[in-house]
Amino acid sequence: MLPSALIDLHCDTLTACSQEDYRLLDAVRNPGQKARAAAELAQRVQRTNTLDLPGRHFSLSALPEEVRWCQCCAIFLPDEVRGEEAAAYYELHRRNFDRQMEGLADKVSPCRSAADIEAAWAQGKTAAILTVENGSALAGQLERIEVLARDGVRMITLTWNGENELASGNVTDHGLSPFGREAVRALEGTGILVDVSHLNDRSFQDVLETAEKPFVASHSNARAVCGHRRNLTDRQIREMVDRNCLIGLNYCQDFLRTGERPAVLDDLWRHVAHFLELGAERCLALGSDADGTNVPPGLDSGERFAGLYQYFLDRGLSRELADGILWKNALHFFKAHLI
Numbered sequence: 001m002l003p004s005a006l007i008d009l010h011c012d013t014l015t016a017c018s019q020e021d022y023r024l025l026d027a028v029r030n031p032g033q034k035a036r037a038a039a040e041l042a043q044r045v046q047r048t049n050t051l052d053l054p055g056r057h058f059s060l061s062a063l064p065e066e067v068r069w070c071q072c073c074a075i076f077l078p079d080e081v082r083g084e085e086a087a088a089y090y091e092l093h094r095r096n097f098d099r100q101m102e103g104l105a106d107k108v109s110p111c112r113s114a115a116d117i118e119a120a121w122a123q124g125k126t127a128a129i130l131t132v133e134n135g136s137a138l139a140g141q142l143e144r145i146e147v148l149a150r151d152g153v154r155m156i157t158l159t160w161n162g163e164n165e166l167a168s169g170n171v172t173d174h175g176l177s178p179f180g181r182e183a184v185r186a187l188e189g190t191g192i193l194v195d196v197s198h199l200n201d202r203s204f205q206d207v208l209e210t211a212e213k214p215f216v217a218s219h220s221n222a223r224a225v226c227g228h229r230r231n232l233t234d235r236q237i238r239e240m241v242d243r244n245c246l247i248g249l250n251y252c253q254d255f256l257r258t259g260e261r262p263a264v265l266d267d268l269w270r271h272v273a274h275f276l277e278l279g280a281e282r283c284l285a286l287g288s289d290a291d292g293t294n295v296p297p298g299l300d301s302g303e304r305f306a307g308l309y310q311y312f313l314d315r316g317l318s319r320e321l322a323d324g325i326l327w328k329n330a331l332h333f334f335k336a337h338l339i
Helices: 019-028 034-046 083-103 114-122 144-151 178-190 201-210 234-242 265-277 302-306 308-314 319-337
Strands: 005-011 068-076 108-110 126-133 153-157 193-195 246-249 284-286
Touching: 005 246, 005 284, 005 302, 005 319, 068 083, 068 114, 068 153, 068 319, 083 108, 083 126, 083 144, 108 114, 114 126, 114 319, 144 153, 144 178, 178 193, 178 201, 201 234, 234 246, 246 265, 246 319, 265 284, 265 308, 284 319, 302 308, 308 319
Parallel strands: 005 068, 068 126, 108 126, 126 153, 153 193, 246 284
Antiparallel strands: none
16 A cells, blocks of 8 residues: 655755766865866756656656655755855756756646645646755855745755754764854744754754754654664654654664664664654654665665555554654644745
């Protein structure tokens, strides 16, 4: 049995790089090669429909036809790209998103609200929401939040793994900067969702002290089940439950299990069960991290993402709970907070 709908809070498919793209990105950081490499990278980005490539974890043409789908598509910025270069890198991929939305308009529709999502579904199309992974896209300028809001960005992951102008990610040890506190409040004011995935514990605590509205962990698991620092502690999960936040299950091998053996679906289930024990039945969603990480074989395509519905039912979840995780919790959250 397949779900009637599926909402995925995070994929890297939009900016997923080939090995050639990585070479060009490294060259962009080299002053002697920057101009030529940046131009070549821009040309490659503008001629590739990354959202509809065969063999990707997420590919528009490979989604189950009977499942209404909503995909949050992140513009991922590497930690090394900062300042004006970060703003330009964001703009390159923002234009690419718009181009793909126009060129693939028979399959997908860009969405900014829950009403837009339901309208896309009514037309038989995938709903696509533009997000940003790494607040370095703001280039340290508060006024850029309004720019991103006008562009249709609906969620921003404050950091990647390192430290930027806003906060510290999970491989660094500082907290939210004064600019970061201002940015959190400004994001809330423009209706862009604050995403705390990738933050270290100190930055997470600072967000708790700063945020006035519910926020999102778009792709994070439970640290009690897998001890990786990218995962959420029980205390953090309880805080998010109390605040009616949203948490997306991450399919990354390294965040599903501890040890050398490959992850399997049952490892994901252990996280689901733990979240439910902590009262997260109305907060839990999907955040695959598709095309941005290594995932178990049972979670490497849209068809298998949708297959989680039957898997959850087989593990004893009610249809109400399974529907909540697959799509209803996220849609309810979007209706309340995507303004």
